[in-house]
Amino acid sequence: MADLASVVREREQAxxxxxxxxxxxxxxxxxxxxxxxxxxxxxxxxxxxxxGTALAPGSALALAAPGPWDEAATDTPTPSGPSLFDAFDEDxxxxxxxxxxxxxxxxxxxxxxxxxxxxxxxQLAAVxxxxxxxxxxxxxAAESTGALIAAEMHHDGMPWDAEVHDALLTTLLGPRPPAGxxxxxxxxxxxxxxxALDQPGLRIDSxxxxxxxxxxxxxxVSSTSKHELREIEHPVVAPLLAYKKLSRLLxxxxxxxxxxxVHDGRFRPDYVVGGVVTGRWATNGGGALQLPAQxxxxxRADPGWALVVADAAQLEPRVLAAxxxxxxxxxxxxxxxxxxxxxxxxxxxxxxxxxxxxLGAIYGATxxxxxxxxxxLTRAFPQAIAMVEEAARTGERGDVxxxxxxxxxxxxxxxWQAARDAAGSEGADPADVRAARQRARxxxxxxxxxxxxxxxxxWALCWMASLRRRLREIDGRPHLVFxxxxxxxxxxxxxxxxxxxxxxxxxxxxxxxxxxxxxxxxFALQVAVVQGYDEAK
DNA sequence: AGAGGTCGCGCC
DNA sequence: AGGGCGCGACCTCT
Numbered sequence: 001m002a003d004l005a006s007v008v009r010e011r012e013q014a015x016x017x018x019x020x021x022x023x024x025x026x027x028x029x030x031x032x033x034x035x036x037x038x039x040x041x042x043x044x045x046x047x048x049x050x051x052g053t054a055l056a057p058g059s060a061l062a063l064a065a066p067g068p069w070d071e072a073a074t075d076t077p078t079p080s081g082p083s084l085f086d087a088f089d090e091d092x093x094x095x096x097x098x099x100x101x102x103x104x105x106x107x108x109x110x111x112x113x114x115x116x117x118x119x120x121x122x123q124l125a126a127v128x129x130x131x132x133x134x135x136x137x138x139x140x141a142a143e144s145t146g147a148l149i150a151a152e153m154h155h156d157g158m159p160w161d162a163e164v165h166d167a168l169l170t171t172l173l174g175p176r177p178p179a180g181x182x183x184x185x186x187x188x189x190x191x192x193x194x195x196a197l198d199q200p201g202l203r204i205d206s207x208x209x210x211x212x213x214x215x216x217x218x219x220x221v222s223s224t225s226k227h228e229l230r231e232i233e234h235p236v237v238a239p240l241l242a243y244k245k246l247s248r249l250l251x252x253x254x255x256x257x258x259x260x261x262v263h264d265g266r267f268r269p270d271y272v273v274g275g276v277v278t279g280r281w282a283t284n285g286g287g288a289l290q291l292p293a294q295x296x297x298x299x300r301a302d303p304g305w306a307l308v309v310a311d312a313a314q315l316e317p318r319v320l321a322a323x324x325x326x327x328x329x330x331x332x333x334x335x336x337x338x339x340x341x342x343x344x345x346x347x348x349x350x351x352x353x354x355x356x357x358x359l360g361a362i363y364g365a366t367x368x369x370x371x372x373x374x375x376x377l378t379r380a381f382p383q384a385i386a387m388v389e390e391a392a393r394t395g396e397r398g399d400v401x402x403x404x405x406x407x408x409x410x411x412x413x414x415x416w417q418a419a420r421d422a423a424g425s426e427g428a429d430p431a432d433v434r435a436a437r438q439r440a441r442x443x444x445x446x447x448x449x450x451x452x453x454x455x456x457x458x459w460a461l462c463w464m465a466s467l468r469r470r471l472r473e474i475d476g477r478p479h480l481v482f483x484x485x486x487x488x489x490x491x492x493x494x495x496x497x498x499x500x501x502x503x504x505x506x507x508x509x510x511x512x513x514x515x516x517x518x519x520x521x522x523f524a525l526q527v528a529v530v531q532g533y534d535e536a537k
Numbered sequence: 538a539g540a541g542g543t544c545g546c547g548c549c
Numbered sequence: 550a551g552g553g554c555g556c557g558a559c560c561t562c563t
Contacts, residue, residue: 206559207544225545248546251557276554280549287555290548315549356550363551370550449552453549485549485553 005033012037019043019120021069023147023273031155038469042144043119044069045274049143050126055136055406059126069119132406138514139405142461143274149464149480150271150281157266158288158299158481159307159491164532165258165298172294173246176255183250189243196236204243252287253295261286267299271483278450279407279457280485289484299482299489299533306497308478309536310504310527311487312460314338317358319456322512322521323404326384330521338524347380348373361388362452364445388448395447396440403454404515412443455515459523460486462514466507474499489533497529 008018008030017039020026030037047069050061127136170176174184182190190204197217203209210224217236221228226244229237261267267286275282283289291299301307312318317338321329332341342354353369357377360370361384378385391401395409398417402408411417416439422428423436464483467490471478476493478500483489492500508523528536 208560223544227545244545248557252547252555278553280553282554285556287547287557290546290555292547294547311549360551363553365551368550445552453553456549487549 005030005035008037009033009035015039017041019116021116021119023144023151027148027151028155031151036152037148038472039141040144040148041120041140042147042273043116043123045143045147046123046140047119048274049139049407050123050136052408052410053130053136053406054400054402054408055132056126056130059122059129061122061126064122068115130406135405138462139407139458142405142458142465143279145465145468146281146461147273149468149483150273153480153483154268154270156479156481156491157264157268158489159265159302159305160262160267161265161298161300162258162262164300165262165295166255168295168297169249169254169258173250173254183246186243186246186250189239189246192239193236193243196234196239204240205247249292249294252290253292257286265302276457277410278454279403279461280453281457281483288482293534297532297534301491301494301531304494306492306494307481307530307533307536308490308492308497308500308504308527309487309530309533310489310501310508310525311484311537312463312508313524313526314358315459315486315523316362316452316456318521318523319404319459320362320384320388320452321381322516322519323451323455324384324387325519326381326387327520329381329384330519333522333524334520336524342380345380347376361385362449364388364392364448366441388452391451392444392448394444395450396444398440398443401447401451403451403458405455405458407454407458409447409450409454412439416443456486459511459515462511463507463523464488466510466514467504470503470507471500474503501527501529 012035015038018037019041020043022044023040023042027037027040047061050056050059051070053062056062123140127133127140130136166176173186177183193204194200194202197213199213199216202213207224211221214221214224214236217234219232219234219236221232226241229241261269267288269286269288270284271288272282272284275284281289299307313336314333317329318333320326321333328345332338332345332347335341335344337351339351339354339358342348342357343351348354348357353373356365356370357373359365360374361377365371365374374385394401398412398420400408400411419432419436419439423433460483464480467488468480471480471490474492474496476496478490478492478496481489481491488504490500490504504527505525508525512521512523526537530536
């Protein structure tokens with residue numbers, strides 16, 4: 001194993017695609033040895049996609065009994081070292097896009113274990129025999145590149161200034177208390193809450209106790225949630241909400257978090273590629289995908305460096321416009337602000353209405369302002385709305401829907417199906433029927449959102465993969481340090497930051513072409529070159 | 538004491 | 550209002 005790194009380093013110059021069972025297993029030690037690879041095929045991640053895809057339901061892979069490749073990453077005993085394929089193809093991020101992703105691999109197996117070679121053969125066969133090989137090739141390449149990026153971002157880390165963070169905590173909470181103690185500012189607020197409720201001994205951190213105390217004080221609340229409290233007029237509300245906010249900061253991103261997650265000026269979250277059913281990433285610990293705006297000021301570029309922060313504006317509506325080929329919606333997105341585009345087109349009166357209406361279409365609003373706007377949206381964008389409605393009905397039936405590139409939704413649980421069957425039988429209990437209808441509608445909303453959120457995740461992966469390739473051509477080693485669904489951050493030498501910003505824009509355009517070919521949808525970005533993350537947006 | 542469930546809230 | 554998450558704290562059950 002000692003010379004695995006040198007073997008990989010040497011062969012890497014030929015530009016191969018490495019095939020291995022698990023990027024998260026093989027790549028970190030290579031990175032530690034200073035080796036970067038350009039391309040890989042992650043068999044575990046790709047297996048999961050191919051196992052579930054509705055584009056190749058009859059493949060040998062899909063029909064096989066569950067095996068080791070279906071296990072979660074941590075449980076998988078590593079069967080062998082990585083295999084090297086001298087790949088001569090374009091990697092799915094070439095010019096072909098979904099029409100023709102090129103051959104996945106084309107070459108020679110070096111020292112492959114039967115398990116790895118056999119699995120690769122099954123995957124290639126599943127792709128080749130699918131109803132859309134080009135899309136699946138692109139998806140598998142994007143997913144695998146995502147795995148490389150996740151490992152690299154963990155290795156490089158997000159620049160994090162612990163002193164800034166500590167100062168911020170001290171300002172908001174007071175000095176760090178001894179272990180287990182409550183910071184001074186929180187203690188003051190807790191006292192105010194107890195006084196306002198006339199409950200000197202109240203344990204404010206216990207929701208049941210707090211709820212009882214609120215009700216005894218005459219407040220008409222059914223929970224202690226922020227949302228409900230905000231509606232109430234009572235002296236307890238202001239200090240209690242302030243307490244909750246500080247309490248959240250302390251427990252989620254306080255000093256303990258800082259000690260656990262930030263070392264040597266870097267925050268290194270464990271990304272879980274494809275950790276969400278829709279294809280979005282998740283994280284394991286550290287809460288990297290929920291970094292509150294409050295602490296973003298601690299993310300600071302190194303001296304002489306800058307942060308290039310970019311996020312895709314209204315990504316999901318634009319994705320919906322493209323995948324449904326709704327030219328009217330695409331036209332509304334021809335400007336930087338798609339929501340304003342809806343106003344200008346006369347679909348709705350205000351930007352806020354446009355936003356609520358679009359979110360309602362994508363999430364499946366059934367009541368309120370958002371639902372009320374749906375008829376206008378349907379008139380203006382019949383094709384886009386028809387697509388999400390169709391997905392919702394498919395979900396309500398318990399059937400599978402798929403993203404643009406072919407990641408398919410899970411089937412509803414056995415419980416779900418049993419409830420549906422029971423409700424459909426002769427003389428079913430009306431309560432059961434109502435419950436089953438509710439569950440059906442819930443799954444319909446899930447399916448509706450799945451196709452849009454999942455396709456947006458695919459666009460984002462392609463965006464990031466394209467950007468990663470472009471960054472290699474820029475001097476000074478600018479590198480990705482953060483990814484958040486529709487947002488990326490590059491840590492870049494200050495003197496090439498504008499070059500990086502341009503690469504970010506070019507990559508977004510390339511991602512759009514890769515997925516949607518010539519369809520005239522634009523993926524507008526907000527790009528900022530900043531020193532601290534809090535200066536972006 | 539530890540496991541699992543729920544709440545509440547942060548992000549998109 | 551609707552979709553997707555992770556996580557810490559509390560609570561309950563074993």
